[in-house]
Amino acid sequence: MLLLLLITHVSVSLAVQCDLTKVGIIGGNYTVSNGGNVGSKVEYQCPKGKYPHPKYTRECLYNGLWTDHKMKAICKDVRCPKPVAFDGGDYEPRQHFYTVGNTLQFECYTGFELKGSQNRTCQENAKWSGETTICDDNNGYCPNPGIPIGASKSGTSYKMESKVSYTCQQGLVMFGSKERECLENKDWSGTEPSCRQWYTYDTPREVAKGFSSSMLENVDTTNLEGRSDRKVQILKDGLMNIFIVLDTSKSVGKDKFNEAKEASILFIEKVSSYDIKPQYCIISYASEAIPVVSLRDQDSKNADAVIEHLENFVYDSHADKQGTNTRAALHSIYQQLIEQELVYKNNNNKESFMKIHNVILLMTDGKFNMGGDPREEMKVIRRFLNVGTSKDDLREEYLDVYVFGLGSDIDQPEINDLASKKDKEVHTFHLENVDKMKEFFELMIDESDVMDTCGLSKYHSVDPDERTRASEMFPWIAKITISGSSVQYCKGTILSPYFILTAAHCFHLDDKNQKIQVIVDGKEYPVKQPYRHPKYNPISKVDKNIKRAFDYDVELLELQKKIEFSVTARPICIPCTQSTAQVLKVPGAPCSSHEKALLSEEEVKAIFIAEESKNPLEQKNVIIKRGSKRTACLEAAKKAPELKNVTDIEDAVTEQFLCTGGIEPVVDPPVCKGDSGGPLIIPVRRRYVQVGIISWGTVDHCENGKRVKQTHKNARDFYQDIFKVLPWIKKVLEESKESLTFLPN
Known part of the structure; x- marks a missing residue:
């Protein structure tokens, strides 16, 4: 009888539908999942500057x-x-x-100093622009902590060990610390609070700024070449654990889980691009916690392997166990920390374990419904790591807990309580949509500490509110104008603060009065000294019916003033340097390993950077033909009018050149004259390594400065192979004492 009742209940519940005519919204739009059946969700969308009342979503109940x-x-x-x-x-x-659009203007009384923003504007995400405005008389041991808009403060003493507490106006939710204490170092404990509407969200730029600045509080920039400003290197003896915790519960849903997973993969790629090598642990949780990657795994330090594990993990791995047991996920972290500590103890190295910087990225809607309060488990983790337990040494720098609210319908107080609270840092984020998380991770790359790390770019930005400038997408490009008996336009790449790499054929060999103008991000840099490869001689093969030879087509321009690296001016990576060894993940390997890693295939995907007369710089995808595939390049070159009388085509197309072009296996975009001297680049993860210099081609694809479509099957473009001229580049830079460390052969 009981079985019959259960079957009947299931049958009835499956048949129930909610009335779809009852879910309309005045002034907005909506979408419905699962056709209005039990469990269906309605999601509302409103125009900018508005929000859906009473909530962002509705759910179809069993009744x-x-x-x-x-x-x-x-x-x-x-x-x-x-x-x-x-x-x-x-x-x-x-x-x-x-x-939205209303502006507040603040003014301080005589004797008070205004700190923060004098004018603040109400924004579309229900947050005020700028920073908390404070009128400080500078009489306290600690500075006036201020009163965030929407909050009230109790406590007016700012002496050492004095405390202030905050409450939010009714209807608002607090993010940050409810209580703060004036510390001996004259900072306030915890995080400045903010009072938010339930529909307030953080923009990707706000999240990127808050997350990456606090993340980089625990890193240092150490140049592999011996300077103190090149690569991001983790402090605390280089030890770091990164825990990525993904909420896979029913309330989050498959789509949001997949978005969070993709964002996590992007995050790992970003960390990898900064040469950081942490140990990863990835946990997915619903009713139970499933370790996708554990600290004990041999490949937990291999970013590519970690990404592969994460890609292979699917939402349905939790089957029908779709509750939300956040505490179980945090308990899994605790257990793995215990295991890791035991390993260090067995090696008589407990001290190093206590120096590991632990970073937890928790992506959740904050709605736990089983397993107990996750905040209690977080307290256990903090006690185990001795974080916040001793007033003399809080050790807060060894644990950072970032919590990202997934979707619009989240439990804001819980995600705030789980996150770290640190002065001048933000650890709690609520994004408008989960897909915005990917956008925010894209924006993380623009950090002043890594401006001169080679081969970085903002090319992958997906920020829809601001078009990325070409100089941010391709920050290593220099534009070169050579004036003399005629004017020549070329490109080059930034190698170091004082050197530009380009092609020798751009310059007039017999013109001593030519003027060379180098432009980087709109700024002109006078040339101190040009250096041409001693073996470049365009008339060296006239006896072989080659009117102009391009072997060793490389030139270096030494600048009079230093390029100040920024988001719009960065160096490119070139092979056989220690920086590129980190990019290729072959530190300590000889130069020959770089050529094998970059150019071992017969067809290698690459890019060059094109510029039309009226268009900004843009990426063109090409395929480098090598080995047996290069034979077609030789055959096509034979048909070029300038080379028709050449007996041996390999006198013109020597081993000095890399080749692209033609229509097989796909049509390669053509190079134009103004592209000369620019780079042929192989993307490696999210870094860019230059392997060639645009030199010459068999067909002119430009008409009046405009690139025409490539349709000629015998069109080929040739690039000076950088590997062939590296000894000379190394010699020039080392004699000029430029900071670039090359590897032995």
Whole structure:
């Protein structure tokens, strides 16, 4: 009888549907999943500056009713919190509420110094622009901690060990620390609080700024070539654990899980591009926690292997166990830390274990419904790592817990409570959509500490609100103008603060009065000294019916003033340097290993950077033909009018050159004259390594400065192979005492 009742209940529940005519929203749009059956979700979208009331979502319940079914959905104006209190000054205008575009103006009384933002504007994400405005009389041991908009503060003493506490205006949710203490170092403990509407979210740029700045509090920049500003190297003896924790519960859903997984893969790629080699642990959790990668795994330090494990892990791995047991996930972290500590103890190295910087990235909607309160497990982890247990040494730098709210419908207080609280850092983020997480990870690359790490680019940015400038996408490109008896336009690449790499054929050999103009990101850099390869001689093969030879087509330009590296001016990577060894993951290997890693295949995917007369720089994808595939390049070159009388085509197309072009296996975009001297590049993960210099081609594909479509099957483009001229490049740079360390052969 009991079985019959259960079967009947299941059958009825499957048959129940909610009325789809009841879910419309005034002033906005919506989508419905699963056709209105039990468990279906409605997601609302409103125009910018508005939010869906009463919630972003509704769910179809077993009784055939939508959640909040008595309330009509409507798009309402976004409102920013209003000031509750402001000490030492005044503000205007005073209004009952503030909507998008409204601006507050602050002013301090005589004797008080204004800190933070004088003017703040209400933004579309329900947050005020700028920083908390503070009027400080500078009489405290610690500076005035201020009162965030929407909050009230108790405590007016700013002496050492004094405490202040905050409460948010009714209806607002607090992110950050409710209580802060004035410390001996004159900083305040915890994180500055903020009071937020339930629909407030963080933009990708805000998240990127907050996350990457606090993440880089624990890294240092150490140049492999001996300077102190080249590569990101982890402090604490280079020890770091990164735990990525993915909420795979029913409330998060498959789509949001997949977005979070893709964002995690992107994060690992980003960390890898900075030459950081942490130990990874990846945990997926629903009703139970499943370690996807454990600290004990042999490949937990191999970024590529970790990514492969994560790619192979699917949402359905938890089967029907779709509860939300966040505590189980954190307990798994705790167990792995215990195992790791035991390994260090057995090696008589417990001291090093205590120096490991542990980073936890928790991606969740914050709605635990089983396993107990995850905040209690977080306390256990903190005690185990001796973080925050001793007032004399809080050890907060050894644990960073970042919590990312997945989707619009999250439990804000819980994600705030789980995250770390550190002064001048942000560890709790609520993104408008999960796919924004990928955008934020893309933006992480723009950090001042790694500006001169070679081969970095903002090319992968997906920020829809701001078009990435060409100089940010290709920051290693230099534009060169050579004036003399005629004007020549070429490109080059930044090798170091004082050197540009380009092609020798761009310059007039017999013109002593030519003027060379180098432009990097719109700024002109005068040339101190050009260096041409001693074996470059365009008339050396006239006796072989080659009117112009291009062997050793390479030139270096030494600049009079230093290029200050920035997001729009960075060096390119070239083979056989220690920096590129890190990119290729072959540190300590000889130069020959670089050629094998980059050019071992017969068809190698590469790019060059093109520029039309009216268009910005853009990437063109080509295929380098090597081995047996290079034979077609030789045959095509024979048909070039300038080479028709050449007896042996390999006198013209020597081993000095790499080849692209033709229509097999795909049509390669053509190179034009203005591209000369520019780089042929092989992307390696998210870094760029130059292997060639644009030299010459068999067909001119430009008409009046405009590139025409490649249709000629015998069109080929040739590039000076950098491997063939590396000894000379090394010699010039070392004699000029330029900071670039080359590897032995």
